[in-house]
Amino acid sequence: MNFTLFDWAILFLYLAFSVFIGIRAKKYVEDMEAYFVAGRRVRVALGSATLIATEIGIVTFMYLGEIGYLTGFSSFVLGVIGAVAFLIIGKTGFIVSRLRKLKVITIPEFYELRYSKGVRLLGAIILFMGGVLNMGVFLKFDGLFLGEVMGFGVSRDVLFIIMTVMLIIVISYTVLGGMFSVIITDFMQFIVLSFGMFITTFFILKSVNLSDVAHAVLNYYGEEGINPVLNSRFGWKFLLWMLIASVTTSGLWQPVTSKSLSAEDEIVGRKIFTYTGLTLAGRYMIPMFWGVCALSVFGPSVNSQIAMPKLIAHVVPTGFLGLLVAGMLAASMSTYSAYLLAWSSVATRDIIQPLFKKDLGEKGSINATRVVAVLIGLYLLFFGLFYEIPTTAFQYIAVTGAMYTSGAFGCVAGGLYWKKANSTGAYVALIAGAVFPLVFLILSLFKNFIPETLHFLLDVNLSGFLSFILASIGMVVGSILSGKTNPPKEINFEK
Template sequence: MHWIDWVVLSLFLLYTIWDGTRRGKDSENIEGYLLAGRNMPWWAAGLSIMATQASAITFIGTTGIAYVEDMRFVQVYLAIPFAMILICMFLVPFFSKMKAFTAYEVLEERFGLKTRLTTSGLFLISRGLALGAVIAAPSYVLALLLNLPLSITILIIGFIATLYTMYGGVAGVIQTDVKQMSVMVFGLVFSFLVIMVEMPDDVGMSDALYLAGSLDKLTALDLNFDLSEKYNVWSGVIAALFLMLSYFGTDQTQVQRYLTTSSVGEARKSLLLSAYAKVPMQFFILLLGVMMYVFFVFQPAPISFRATEPIAQTEQQVAASSQIAQEYQQALEAREAAAMKAVKNRNEVAQQAFVEADAAFNEIRAKDLALQAEIRQTDVNDTNYIFPYFILKYIPIGLVGLIVAGIFAAAMSSIDSELNALTTVSIVDWYKRLRPDDPGETHFLKSSRSVTVMWGVIATFSALMLGETKSIIELINQIGSYFYGSILGVFILLLWVKKANGTGALLGLISGMLSVFTFDRLFFNVNTSDYSFFFPWTQVPEGYSKAIEFLWLNPLGAFVVVVVGVLISLAFPKKGKSQYSFILIL
């Protein structure tokens, strides 16, 4: 990276740290530190919700998915508008009426302390695990920039993020999110423009779309109903609805954003901002990844976007690597020539020749990745390195630093948002609730800062253990899907099942978690369609594929919680009536 980019990056990061920490001194109690005194404007909270979810994961992971696969990942977000409307109708007024600090403290009076602690404990586990991936995401960029091992960059960013969060508080987090979202959008739009400008003179936007469509890269909707398929319209509208309802309605990371607003109306507007903007934004990011794929049809592309240090190899491996390199160069040139003919002729013969040339190209690339995996005795992939490579190679000097700073700062925003949420749940749902005495607000404020440091250390070591992942954005959703459906089921019991009691809710929650972890290990033989369960201590035989993909774990968990919760509550009814034994009606 040029020294000018280093200056831009350094200045932007220093400004971000200053801007985020300067509001921390205004926090005189935990309500100010954790909820910004409940006086944040709706647009700031809404942008913070989007920035927390997007971050570097969106930049790196989503563009990588579109480059390697297609645009079907956008189907995961089709349910967001419906989820936001339901949350605005039911959960927002409920949280507002209860004057809650966390999403889980409202469970105690109806279902008891055990259910509150179990549910909040699941949040701590799930978010603690996911935060490791959030830290790992920008570390890929830093590793590329600084030429350092991934573990070192993880330690650096984990330390900085923890320090920043400890002083800033949620007010500082939201304030920086607003500015970082604008930098993120600028980086995405500018990168798209660079791709279009750097295309060959004979290849315009319509030609690029034609080539992408020829390779089925523009496929965004899949109408086939298949539980074993990760992304289709049905999983996006039905299964992902449960994921989004739980994520935005019961996950403290998001709930805490609209709890900082002053009224129900302000909170609703902050959520509806995401409802209107998220799907178009995600579509554009995926389109950016697809256009980047077409861009590298005409520009020199490395056989692997991930630069690795050479290691000892056998003579056979050296010979195989040399042979693959020669085949790759030939395939690269053949694909470019086929693409130009397809654009010029626009007929079925030329189009098919381009598709075949692209398939041959990717076959050789896959062969190289397999060889590198054999040499290093570990999974090797470069999905998360594609966009960083493009930034460093093709973005002009000065703007490289700004775009990388935007990715870095956006990642910091997500990290400190999640650290803040983990701290809030730890202090409010556990430490303050279980402490027999009240030492005062000053004590809890200091404790909040200490707990932030603790979670920062845990998250950093979690990132170190994760190592490489094929897609960061998928990993986040997969981790969440193990927990979100079951937690949502408890809130369904709370709001709409008036006969549900604490025993039913707790046993339903446990049953939901067990069902999710069990059915996640259900596989079928692709040749005979035989179904078998393979648990963590057994190895899945070759030829078996997952029967239920991770998005469907969300409605499964919620359904089991509600069914078991209702049956247990009817079998063991609780004596007396709680003031919250009602169906919420607006």
């Protein structure tokens, strides 16, 4: 056991305070817009802090630490690509500014405004499936981190207990307070997270020699550990996919986009992305660096999923672990709360409501969202315990995200910036974008039975890259071929 009584006290006090603040936010939920997008009253500083907190949780540290451990300094390119993507969105307002002008709450709402109710329903189903699959490994990796760092081990029984406790805490305040709970607790968690990252980095740097770290990368990985193009896990397909996916995901991933939609106006929304982008490279590279340091300490034979937390348990002294775990849990609660609210709101507003003949009303929509959030939480618990991901956590999360974002990019970008985009093109884009990621996830379950001639379908990088290409082609070809029989539907952005 690595935890002392002092560590436990810090952790319990912090968690209790977070839940209290989150539940108190319930009094600010006057209506549906307040619940889903915080009444569109979020300003730059708070919006930037909450977006930063949303996009880095324990699972983020875990998959970035794992990719750093497995690929060395080559992984740092991902931080640069991510930062560039956020800065492009922030400087141009690409996609997010026009969506904010339309005052939509979820992205599938735009599908109905621009295309049809059918496109909205299909888009919402794909978004929900991709989002929930994407989130499916979060709890498991959080459990692996906490079990290793706190000294409980990583047996299935231990994971079940840790995952259950985390789920109860997050759902208790997210379900009640909605986006107000998310925004308020995110700001506090951003502060604690930053302090936790500083503490961890300080003790790691005290325990490793940087020249030994560089030598380990060259010794174990050679040039692949420095050049991402030559790295067997990356290569040009992966880098092209990441460049395209980072821009599209930044503007279209519902938990991220919802922060811009919650902003006071489109200018504030753009600034939130800009300031977040300025910190993103560092926030990615720090846990990657921890993973590289784990390589130098333990060598390449440790389980890649727990190498980074194993290092933390090894170098951070007792007494500081409580602060560190509080910071990491802070990060995770920000991520879970934003994601749970995003996917449950999509399910309620864009799938359940359109299937009902009677309007659910504001109270009914909020209650339905709360029920869906609880159901998603139960799914996360059991999916995380029993599913084994077929690739690195980073690539799994990227390919499940591509299931939605590739088709959404064709639909949203086409609908916002191309007058000829129509519902036929939207249907084709959504379906084409989901095909390759879905095929990869299904076939990976039966990879021992797949003929060698079809092994290219098990290439996660190829699947992700082709999903964006096919979705874009599908939008253009589908719209052009059906333009006369299915004229495009226009919307006015100046209202």
